[in-house]
Amino acid sequence: MRADVLRRWETLIVVLLAGVAVWASLAVDNFANASNVSFLLLDTTEIALMALTMTLVVVAAEIDLSVASTLGLSCAVLGTLWDAGLPIEAIMPICLLVGAACGAVNGLLVTRLGLPSLAVTIGTFALFRGLAYVLLGGEAVADLPPAYTSLATASIGPVPLATLLVVALAVVAGLVLHATGLGRSIVALGSNVEAAYFSGVRVKRIKLWLFVASGVMASLASLVYTFRYASARADNGMGLELAVVAAVLLGGVSIFGGTGTLPGVLVAVLLLGVVRNALILADVRNEVLNFVTGLLLVASVLAPNLGAVRRRRTPSPAEGKSVT
Amino acid sequence: MTTRTPWRPVALLAGLVLLTGACGGTTKSDVQQQQSSAPAAGASSAGANPNAPIKQGLKIAFLPKQVNNPYFTIADKGGVDAAKEFGGEGKEVGPSDASASSQVSYINTLIQQKQDAIVISANDPNAVVPALKQARAAGIKVVSYDSDTAQEGRDVFVNQASAEDLGRTEVQLLAKQIGNKGKIAVLSATPNATNQNTWIEFMKDELKKPEYQDMELVKVAYGNDDDQKSFTETQGLLRSYPDLAGIISPTTVGIAAAARYLSDSPYKGKVKLTGLGTPNQLRKFVKDGTIEAFELWNPADLGYLASYAAAALASGQITGGEGETFKAGRLGDHTVGAKGEVLLGKPTVFDKSNIDDFDF
Numbered sequence: 112m113r114a115d116v117l118r119r120w121e122t123l124i125v126v127l128l129a130g131v132a133v134w135a136s137l138a139v140d141n142f143a144n145a146s147n148v149s150f151l152l153l154d155t156t157e158i159a160l161m162a163l164t165m166t167l168v169v170v171a172a173e174i175d176l177s178v179a180s181t182l183g184l185s186c187a188v189l190g191t192l193w194d195a196g197l198p199i200e201a202i203m204p205i206c207l208l209v210g211a212a213c214g215a216v217n218g219l220l221v222t223r224l225g226l227p228s229l230a231v232t233i234g235t236f237a238l239f240r241g242l243a244y245v246l247l248g249g250e251a252v253a254d255l256p257p258a259y260t261s262l263a264t265a266s267i268g269p270v271p272l273a274t275l276l277v278v279a280l281a282v283v284a285g286l287v288l289h290a291t292g293l294g295r296s297i298v299a300l301g302s303n304v305e306a307a308y309f310s311g312v313r314v315k316r317i318k319l320w321l322f323v324a325s326g327v328m329a330s331l332a333s334l335v336y337t338f339r340y341a342s343a344r345a346d347n348g349m350g351l352e353l354a355v356v357a358a359v360l361l362g363g364v365s366i367f368g369g370t371g372t373l374p375g376v377l378v379a380v381l382l383l384g385v386v387r388n389a390l391i392l393a394d395v396r397n398e399v400l401n402f403v404t405g406l407l408l409v410a411s412v413l414a415p416n417l418g419a420v421r422r423r424r425t426p427s428p429a430e431g432k433s434v435t
Numbered sequence: 436m437t438t439r440t441p442w443r444p445v446a447l448l449a450g451l452v453l454l455t456g457a458c459g460g461t462t463k464s465d466v467q468q469q470q471s472s473a474p475a476a477g478a479s480s481a482g483a484n485p486n487a488p489i490k491q492g493l494k495i496a497f498l499p500k501q502v503n504n505p506y507f508t509i510a511d512k513g514g515v516d517a518a519k520e521f522g523g524e525g526k527e528v529g530p531s532d533a534s535a536s537s538q539v540s541y542i543n544t545l546i547q548q549k550q551d552a553i554v555i556s557a558n559d560p561n562a563v564v565p566a567l568k569q570a571r572a573a574g575i576k577v578v579s580y581d582s583d584t585a586q587e588g589r590d591v592f593v594n595q596a597s598a599e600d601l602g603r604t605e606v607q608l609l610a611k612q613i614g615n616k617g618k619i620a621v622l623s624a625t626p627n628a629t630n631q632n633t634w635i636e637f638m639k640d641e642l643k644k645p646e647y648q649d650m651e652l653v654k655v656a657y658g659n660d661d662d663q664k665s666f667t668e669t670q671g672l673l674r675s676y677p678d679l680a681g682i683i684s685p686t687t688v689g690i691a692a693a694a695r696y697l698s699d700s701p702y703k704g705k706v707k708l709t710g711l712g713t714p715n716q717l718r719k720f721v722k723d724g725t726i727e728a729f730e731l732w733n734p735a736d737l738g739y740l741a742s743y744a745a746a747a748l749a750s751g752q753i754t755g756g757e758g759e760t761f762k763a764g765r766l767g768d769h770t771v772g773a774k775g776e777v778l779l780g781k782p783t784v785f786d787k788s789n790i791d792d793f794d795f
Binding site: 150194248255257258344348388394396397 | 460461462463464465466467469502503526528529530531532534535536539540541543544546547548549559560561562564565585625626627657
């Protein structure tokens with residue numbers, strides 16, 4: 112049992128995070144000061160938020176590549192309605208509804224038509240971003256209320272308020288995944304969907320709601336993003352979906368579903384954030400930075416699966432069991 | 436297995452929306468009122484000492500829209516060279532994607548590194564402002580160059596040439612080449628690039644003059660400052676308007692991609708191309724007849740001037756107030772204009788006769 116804990120992927124990346132943090136504190140000037148740590152935490156907010164629900168989606172053996180586009184669409188809706196003169200307090204729930212609707216579109220296409228989520232969300236990835244541009248074009252809506260823009264960057268001591276939001280929602284998502292029947296059902300349908308179905312797991316309904324949750328979380332992230340950068344634009348968050356999926360995989364969630372933990376993913380989000388921040392502070396060029404991040408990812412996808420690949424090569428009693 | 440439509444939560448949320456809407460809240464006009472009633476924080480000349488010496492060892496960071504963009508590589512090298520001249524230390528840092536949010540990450544790290552000045556070309560005039568305000572609060576001087584930020588984000592804006600000069604002269608250049616007649620198109624960078632859009636407004640205004648009555652601007656296309664996208668957009672323009680007489684591309688990436696497409700197409704020499712480009716990039720196309728003439732300011736000079744402006748601010752020679760002057764090495768004296776703008780000068784036109792005199 113104890114050996115098992117040590118061998119776990121989560122343990123490995125915690126050690127990696129600690130290692131990188133110690134190295135950065137010693138070797139990189141200004142890394143280990145409160146304002147930098149505060150900024151580092153703030154800078155991971157949107158990725159962390161979306162990674163929470165992405166973890167659940169990937170554990171259920173699905174994927175949502177449309178999150179960043181949902182974020183963009185939600186930003187565009189916010190900008191458009193704000194320009195139209197609606198109060199911001201009314202716009203925010205509308206944005207969440209837009210996110211829910213995006214998630215529902217994904218969820219219905221996956222569950223009702225039985226399409227693979229990879230294909231569906233690559234489609235809606237383009238669709239939602241396209242809609243965002245239809246709404247707002249190339250415009251940037253910037254005159255947002257200072258009360259909210261300063262709230263998005265405010266912090267208590269070195270801890271940004273946005274990070275507290277992440278922590279609160281992470282507790283919820285963690286409890287759902289690891290301490291409820293719903294969480295067990297998600298893991299079950301992710302590891303073997305037929306078995307889960309025949310043992311009474313409401314597969315389609317759970318999947319639909321996971322996509323809705325993913326959409327809502329993306330629009331929540333859009334609110335933080337828009338206020339944090341004080342600019343609502345159709346291209347907000349472009350490319351973030353890759354960072355989110357990266358964090359989830361680096362966090363030890365199997366791309367084939369069925370295994371993964373929420374704490375692991377949160378550590379991975381932090382690890383990617385720390386690496387990025389430290390390398391930028393150390394004046395490492397952006398290309399090297401992307402290379403290092405890529406390397407971490409390849410390693411993270413490879414490492415947990417190396418064992419599985421070896422097992423698959425050597426004939427075993429499990430041979431013949433479908434691996435899909 | 437059936438999935439029930441989640442009516443209840445939807446109704447609940449909708450109710451909430453109506454409720455908050457009815458109770459009133461913060462709207463765009465509220466914010467505008469607040470802003471107009473707040474006193475404008477204009478820079479004052481108080482505290483500027485034109486005779487103060489440039490401080491030694493100033494740390495100046497150049498934050499372009501995007502690294503590995505040849506234009507910014509040249510401009511930032513000009514800035515770093517200037518820093519060497521006045522005994523400072525210059526460096527270029529920045530994202531490889533041209534997005535506003537990744538620039539913010541860099542601004543924050545520059546604050547941590549306690550730079551003396553940040554020289555930035557903004558991807559989004561507003562999104563970088565909160566971070567730049569923090570930088571200024573930390574005593575860092577901010578100079579925008581090439582593409583301005585909102586005014587409260589910087590001390591001084593070093594402008595390549597007046598937007599008006601650039602917009603109007605590009606139309607004049609093209610009009611001369613097509614005999615003031617025919618359909619024309621613009622191939623721009625991104626739809627929200629501040630500088631491009633201002634130039635395009637001046638182009639449209641110039642086109643209103645009677646001598647251009649036979650010229651018609653049929654489309655503004657966007658290549659997103661991406662080589663491939665600009666190439667396909669050019670292709671698309673000529674497919675949609677086979678009788679196009681000319682293209683203005685006010686971006687170095689766009690004009691090079693358009694020239695490459697034209698030079699290999701039957702439109703070579705027939706469809707005129709002009710805009711903003713660098714001599715090294717376009718020399719071959721000027722020599723093979725694809726391009727007659729194009730223009731640009733000298734980007735190395737732009738970075739050089741921005742570097743001196745940053746040093747002048749950090750040394751207390753100027754504060755960004757109108758009418759203050761500073762010395763910018765080989766470029767001589769420059770004066771801060773209205774809204775903290777410093778002008779580099781009129782654009783240079785490059786053609787067969789002079790292109791070999793320039794190497795950048």
